[in-house]
Amino acid sequence: MAAVHDLEMESMNLNMGREMKEELEEEEKMREDGGGKDRAKSRKVHRIVSKWMLPEKARGTYLERANCFPPPVFIISISLAELAVFIYYAVWKPQKQWITLDTGILESPFIYSPEKREEAWRFISYMLVHAGVQHILGNLCMQLVLGIPLEMVHKGLRVGLVYLAGVIAGSLASSIFDPLRYLVGASGGVYALMGGYFMNVLVNFREMIPAFGIFRLLVIILIIVLDMGFALYRRFFVPEDGSPVSFAAHIAGGFAGMSIGYTVFSCFDKALLKDPRFWIAIVAYLACVLFAVFFNIFLSPAN
Numbered sequence: 593m594a595a596v597h598d599l600e601m602e603s604m605n606l607n608m609g610r611e612m613k614e615e616l617e618e619e620e621k622m623r624e625d626g627g628g629k630d631r632a633k634s635r636k637v638h639r640i641v642s643k644w645m646l647p648e649k650a651r652g653t654y655l656e657r658a659n660c661f662p663p664p665v666f667i668i669s670i671s672l673a674e675l676a677v678f679i680y681y682a683v684w685k686p687q688k689q690w691i692t693l694d695t696g697i698l699e700s701p702f703i704y705s706p707e708k709r710e711e712a713w714r715f716i717s718y719m720l721v722h723a724g725v726q727h728i729l730g731n732l733c734m735q736l737v738l739g740i741p742l743e744m745v746h747k748g749l750r751v752g753l754v755y756l757a758g759v760i761a762g763s764l765a766s767s768i769f770d771p772l773r774y775l776v777g778a779s780g781g782v783y784a785l786m787g788g789y790f791m792n793v794l795v796n797f798r799e800m801i802p803a804f805g806i807f808r809l810l811v812i813i814l815i816i817v818l819d820m821g822f823a824l825y826r827r828f829f830v831p832e833d834g835s836p837v838s839f840a841a842h843i844a845g846g847f848a849g850m851s852i853g854y855t856v857f858s859c860f861d862k863a864l865l866k867d868p869r870f871w872i873a874i875v876a877y878l879a880c881v882l883f884a885v886f887f888n889i890f891l892s893p894a895n
Contacts, residue, residue, distance in 0.1 A: 702717040791849070
């Protein structure tokens with residue numbers, strides 16, 4: 593076992609040495625070609641992103657076509673929309689909402705409300721409304737830190753697919769497992785990104801910067817624990833003048849990410865529609881959606 597471990601460490605060091613040598617050669621070539629510092633810096637950013645987001649076998653393909661066109665428009669746009677809605681309710685419609693949820697926000701036409709489930713847009717628009725400053729800061733920080741590099745690699749269509757799959761899964765799961773509670777926040781989408789990325793790191797653990805692999809997993813777990821703790825507080829320890837908010841979206845979003853998200857993010861250099869894993873994940877997801885719709889129409893206690 594010790595010999596195998598030594599061989600693995602030696603192979604890892606050789607790979608790192610080779611990568612550093614390639615980087616130095618490429619920077620030297622850029623200087624000779626008059627590429628300039630800006631191009632070298634851009635290339636360095638893409639190399640870092642590729643190491644954090646892709647297994648080794650896919651990095652070469654990414655670096656050959658790496659660019660910021662289109663830029664990460666989806667994740668930035670959705671973040672700005674969430675921030676604008678929060679500012680609207682916290683500033684232009686003042687209420688005691690900066691720290692935790694106030695009952696006034698429950699009148700928003702965006703939130704998921706069990707009494708207004710016929711307004712189907714609420715199953716998606718609830719992601720725009722947040723329960724307080726900690727809630728929105730946590731979601732925005734996580735989706736920007738993780739979403740921007742993901743979108744640089746996988747582009748907006750794929751990242752948007754995973755994000756919205758988590759959002760929809762979150763509201764539908766809440767309508768089944770916590771059918772009498774309100775739902776706010778983008779945690780379903782954020783957890784979908786985290787779930788897809790987590791699975792990618794887990795499966796390709798030895799290739800995605802091994803030295804930082806454990807650190808990344810620990811950071812993700814720490815963020816999940818803190819966020820889930822706040823969600824459980826809002827659900828079970830809400831003040832008397834407030835209203836409990838469901839936390840089921842976190843779990844459902846994570847599962848959506850670990851299935852659809854992992855499939856999408858692991859097909860970086862492949863046609864997504866030709867991957868049978870993608871269709872298996874989509875069929876399973878749609879089956880769950882149809883069951884949730886049937887439950888809401890015929891079986892829900894909120895009817």
